[in-house]
Amino acid sequence: MELLQGKTWKFGADVDTDAIIPARYLNTSDPAELAKHCMEDADPAFPARVKPGDVIVAGKNFGCGSSREHAPIAIKAAGVSCVIAKTFARIFYRNAFNIGLPIFESPEAAEGISEGDVVTVDAGTGTITNNTTGKKYRATPVPPFMQQIIAAGGLINYVAERMKK
Amino acid sequence: MPMTITEKILAAHAGKEQVVPGELINARVDFVLGNDITAPVAIKEFEKIGVPDVFDRERVTLVPDHFTPNKDIKSAEQAMLVKQFSKKHNLANYFEVGRMGIEHCLLPEQGLVGPGDLVTGADSHTCTYGALGAFSTGVGSTDLAAAMALGETWLKVPESIKFEFAGVLKPWVGGKDLILYTIGDIGVDGALYQAMEFTGPAIENLSMDGRFTMCNMAIEAGGKNGIIAPDEITRTYVEGRCKRSYQFYQSDPDAKYDKVIHYDASRIEPQVAFPHLPENSRPVSEAGNVEIDQVVIGSCTNGRIEDLREAAKLLQGRKVHKNVRMVIFPGTQEIYLQALREGLIEIFVESGGAVSTPTCGPCLGGHMGILAKGERAVATTNRNFVGRMGHPESEVYLANPAVAAASAILGRIAGPGEVE
Ligand code: SF4
Numbered sequence: 409m410e411l412l413q414g415k416t417w418k419f420g421a422d423v424d425t426d427a428i429i430p431a432r433y434l435n436t437s438d439p440a441e442l443a444k445h446c447m448e449d450a451d452p453a454f455p456a457r458v459k460p461g462d463v464i465v466a467g468k469n470f471g472c473g474s475s476r477e478h479a480p481i482a483i484k485a486a487g488v489s490c491v492i493a494k495t496f497a498r499i500f501y502r503n504a505f506n507i508g509l510p511i512f513e514s515p516e517a518a519e520g521i522s523e524g525d526v527v528t529v530d531a532g533t534g535t536i537t538n539n540t541t542g543k544k545y546r547a548t549p550v551p552p553f554m555q556q557i558i559a560a561g562g563l564i565n566y567v568a569e570r571m572k573k
Numbered sequence: 574m575p576m577t578i579t580e581k582i583l584a585a586h587a588g589k590e591q592v593v594p595g596e597l598i599n600a601r602v603d604f605v606l607g608n609d610i611t612a613p614v615a616i617k618e619f620e621k622i623g624v625p626d627v628f629d630r631e632r633v634t635l636v637p638d639h640f641t642p643n644k645d646i647k648s649a650e651q652a653m654l655v656k657q658f659s660k661k662h663n664l665a666n667y668f669e670v671g672r673m674g675i676e677h678c679l680l681p682e683q684g685l686v687g688p689g690d691l692v693t694g695a696d697s698h699t700c701t702y703g704a705l706g707a708f709s710t711g712v713g714s715t716d717l718a719a720a721m722a723l724g725e726t727w728l729k730v731p732e733s734i735k736f737e738f739a740g741v742l743k744p745w746v747g748g749k750d751l752i753l754y755t756i757g758d759i760g761v762d763g764a765l766y767q768a769m770e771f772t773g774p775a776i777e778n779l780s781m782d783g784r785f786t787m788c789n790m791a792i793e794a795g796g797k798n799g800i801i802a803p804d805e806i807t808r809t810y811v812e813g814r815c816k817r818s819y820q821f822y823q824s825d826p827d828a829k830y831d832k833v834i835h836y837d838a839s840r841i842e843p844q845v846a847f848p849h850l851p852e853n854s855r856p857v858s859e860a861g862n863v864e865i866d867q868v869v870i871g872s873c874t875n876g877r878i879e880d881l882r883e884a885a886k887l888l889q890g891r892k893v894h895k896n897v898r899m900v901i902f903p904g905t906q907e908i909y910l911q912a913l914r915e916g917l918i919e920i921f922v923e924s925g926g927a928v929s930t931p932t933c934g935p936c937l938g939g940h941m942g943i944l945a946k947g948e949r950a951v952a953t954t955n956r957n958f959v960g961r962m963g964h965p966e967s968e969v970y971l972a973n974p975a976v977a978a979a980s981a982i983l984g985r986i987a988g989p990g991e992v993e
Contacts, residue, residue: 422761422762422850424956424958424959426937426938426956426958426959426960426961427958427959427960430938430960430965431610431639431937431938431939431961432938432939432943432960434610434639434640434937434939435640435644435645435647435648435651436647436651437613437614437617437651449959449960449965450959468762469761469762469765469795472761472762472795473697473792473956473958474696474697474937474956475611475694475695475696475697475699475711475712475713476610476611476713477611477614477695477713477714477715478610478614481614495762495765497762497765497795498765498766498795498797499697499711499712499713499792502712502713502716503712503713503714503715503716506713506715506716507713507715551597551729553597553727562715563715563716563719564618564621564622564715564718564719567622567718567719567722567723568621568622568623570723571622571623571624571722571723
């Protein structure tokens with residue numbers, strides 16, 4: 409299974425969907441356009457500096473607020489390989505799985521990882537390794553049904569398969 | 574086994590005798606919706622599934638309410654996608670500007686959602702319809718696409734928290750204050766993944782409009798849904814209005830809750846939520862001297878007729894402060910017309926306010942009232958995140974319509990008692 413690796417960007421608690429992608433940019437759903445403004449209101453430097461593979465690490469309730477799928481789409485299109493947070497807001501959690509943005513819930517990792525650390529995440533086992541400190545963490549296991557969605561390559565493929573049967 | 578109202582509705586839609594919290598179910602949906610921001614993404618995904626039609630043309634609606642009347646070319650193109658899809662699939666309900674309203678005011682008003690329904694919508698405030706005794710929750714665009722194709726959705730049965738509001742409300746206190754107070758108490762993730770069931774004498778005496786306001790903001794505490802058991806007030810509202818048959822569910826007296834939280838509602842004052850989270854609520858009397866630049870009255874939280882009446886009561890015969898612009902957004906055309914007939918619009922215009930056609934507009938920092946750097950607004954909306962109404966260094970203070978009106982008059986955050 410996939411290994412995700414990158415440098416981390418750290419954010420605080422309750423990062424909302426307006427911070428991830430402000431509504432003023434929602435007159436388009438083009439992922440590349442959205443990526444240009446990803447996390448802009450939380451950290452104006454982020455869109456220009458984020459590198460493919462980078463990892464977002466955040467506190468509790470990441471992605472709270474609106475149901476806009478543009479939020480995980482913007483993060484994915486910005487090249488971020490995965491998000492690690494203490495907890496995720498409900499709709500964001502669902503949306504991330506549905507569009508194929510890997511996310512991991514781990515309060516310990518969210519606390520223990522510092523900005524700029526390099527981490528490796530084994531998406532299959534949910535093991536998070538902090539290469540900078542050598543510490544390892546375990547993410548909360550993903551429910552089996554959601555693993556099926558991931559295995560199918562997102563909700564739409566999953567549904568399309570089902571409709572064929 | 575005893576069940577909560579949320580569990581009963583979910584069980585009925587999953588074709589089961591009972592469900593328990595944590596269980597994953599496949600549930601039939603009665604109605605699904607999207608808007609001009611979320612629907613374009615959903616349409617793209619829907620087309621990938623490869624089905625010719627939506628599951629039921631009467632039970633899908635896409636409301637162009639966020640950037641409409643179209644604010645620019647890109648928005649116009651998004652709204653056009655919504656219109657073309659609605660035409661192509663011959664959706665029974667399409668609301669063009671002039672008939673359009675803010676989705677969560679419009680759907681209940683038009684009788685498209687009702688008690689006992691299971692509704693999913695690609696908008697986080699879909700939880701509003703819980704006020705009718707429905708299970709209703711926000712999802713993303715891909716989930717909407719799947720539900721439009723299948724007529725069903727997967728859900729995890731939430732645990733429920735019961736909130737009991739005792740006592741009689743003080744003057745100028747309404748649903749907005751109860752919910753801001755609650756979020757202030759439990760925090761913006763205080764009900765994460767959970768159902769928020771609002772009960773008690775203060776809720777039983779709350780009007781339908783006040784109930785919509787409360788359930789609207791369940792998402793602001795992280796809740797999956799907000800719900801209020803239907804009663805005579807609900808019946809009066811839905812009778813003759815609901816287009817489909819509906820069913821009243823009640824929680825069993827011995828149903829299991831994760832928590833039961835008691836509040837003495839008679840002690841709750843009008844609230845103001847300070848930037849930049851809805852949980853930063855405090856009594857308006859403790860707001861201090863906060864000068865403001867803009868007042869927004871409207872949105873799916875407080876854009877209903879009662880809200881406009883409250884604001885008009887204070888604005889009648891008074892003027893908006895010279896340093897303040899006040900913008901009023903009725904939730905739907907029907908509300909607009911009603912306000913016009915009752916003379917409320919005249920009061921607003923005479924007081925120096927601007928009255929708009931229904932739109933989400935400033936609520937999400939879209940258009941029609943954007944804040945400059947450093948500006949402050951009092952708004953009857955539901956979110957005060959960084960940049961929500963404009964510049965990342967602007968500020969939004971959430972309050973009820975009476976507080977908003979009083980603040981508009983005095984040019985600073987003020988309680989209704991200060992102008993009466
Ligand atoms: S009024 Fe505001 S909160 Fe309500 S649907 Fe529109 S943008 Fe969303």
